[in-house]
Amino acid sequence: MGNSNEAQILAFDPSGSGDREQKELREHLRMVEAIVFASSDPVSVRALEERLPEGVELEPLMRELQQAYSGRGINLVRVGNNWAFRTADDLGFLLQREAVENKKLSRAALEVLAIVAYHQPVTRAEIEEIRGVSISRGTLDVLMETGWVKMRGRRRTPGRPVTYGSTEEFLDQFGLEEIGDLPGLEELKGAGLLRSQMPANFMIPEPHDADELNEDEDPLTTDDLEELGLLPPSGE
Numbered sequence: 001m002g003n004s005n006e007a008q009i010l011a012f013d014p015s016g017s018g019d020r021e022q023k024e025l026r027e028h029l030r031m032v033e034a035i036v037f038a039s040s041d042p043v044s045v046r047a048l049e050e051r052l053p054e055g056v057e058l059e060p061l062m063r064e065l066q067q068a069y070s071g072r073g074i075n076l077v078r079v080g081n082n083w084a085f086r087t088a089d090d091l092g093f094l095l096q097r098e099a100v101e102n103k104k105l106s107r108a109a110l111e112v113l114a115i116v117a118y119h120q121p122v123t124r125a126e127i128e129e130i131r132g133v134s135i136s137r138g139t140l141d142v143l144m145e146t147g148w149v150k151m152r153g154r155r156r157t158p159g160r161p162v163t164y165g166s167t168e169e170f171l172d173q174f175g176l177e178e179i180g181d182l183p184g185l186e187e188l189k190g191a192g193l194l195r196s197q198m199p200a201n202f203m204i205p206e207p208h209d210a211d212e213l214n215e216d217e218d219p220l221t222t223d224d225l226e227e228l229g230l231l232p233p234s235g236e
Contacts, residue, residue: 025061028052029068032061032083042082042172078177080168089175105146109139113148117170117182118205121152121163121214140164148173153217154224162228163217179207 035051036043049058062083066076074085087094105113112135115127128134143149148170154160166179176182185204213219220228 028056028061029065032058033065036076036083036085039084042079042084042168044082046081048083077175079172080178082168084172105142106139108136109142112139113143113170116143116149116164117166117179118207120165120179120208121155121217122165123155123161123163125161127164151220151228151230153213153219156216156218160218162220182207 031052032048035048045058048062052058052061062076062078066078069076069085073088073091075088077084077086111131112127115130116122119126119130122130124135124140140149144151146169148167149164150167152163152165155163171177171179188204
């Protein structure tokens with residue numbers, strides 16, 4: 001006999017019996033399952049809501065579908081404000097032969113990535129102040145090439161420095177539903193990444209990755225993008 005998760009998935013087969021509401025629920029579950037399954041990239045909440053009949057609440061559907069797939073070979077996971085199917089964590093070894101071996105990030109790049117994740121939005125100067133050393137040329141470029149760090153805007157301070165933040169690709173890579181799921185002080189101690197005895201004033205910042213710019217940030221303009229080398233000059 002199949003396990004309870006299999007029974008849950010079979011439960012929303014349209015051929016099953018049930019009243020009208022249950023049949024509509026099964027149909028809506030089939031719809032969101034098909035949309036997410038067919039997409040090569042995580043599907044946004046907005047895209048799912050646009051494809052569902054008017055008035056259908058998405059969140060309960062996704063949670064029920066997520067529960068139905070728990071414990072199976074693939075799981076339904078939330079990545080920021082998107083949903084995607086992913087291989088179960090404990091079965092990742094089966095796909096190692098197919099995986100592309102990526103170059104490991106340097107220690108400095110990992111430190112910068114951690115600072116961006118926990119302190120965002122953050123400028124280059126603020127990163128250097130936190131690390132206590134300057135950032136070597138290209139470190140932030142490498143992190144942006146991976147797709148884990150992005151330019152957010154410009155800080156409303158002299159020089160208008162660029163602010164940096166994490167991306168949904170970062171969340172996907174590290175199996176996080178939202179940036180707030182990053183480990184806190186006690187979790188980092190438990191993993192052996194921090195000494196058990198820390199200074200009394202030592203704190204781990206509460207990570208925040210809202211897409212909306214802060215009050216002290218301005219959006220990047222076309223001129224900014226040209227200046228930063230992200231767009232060709234207007235005359236070309």
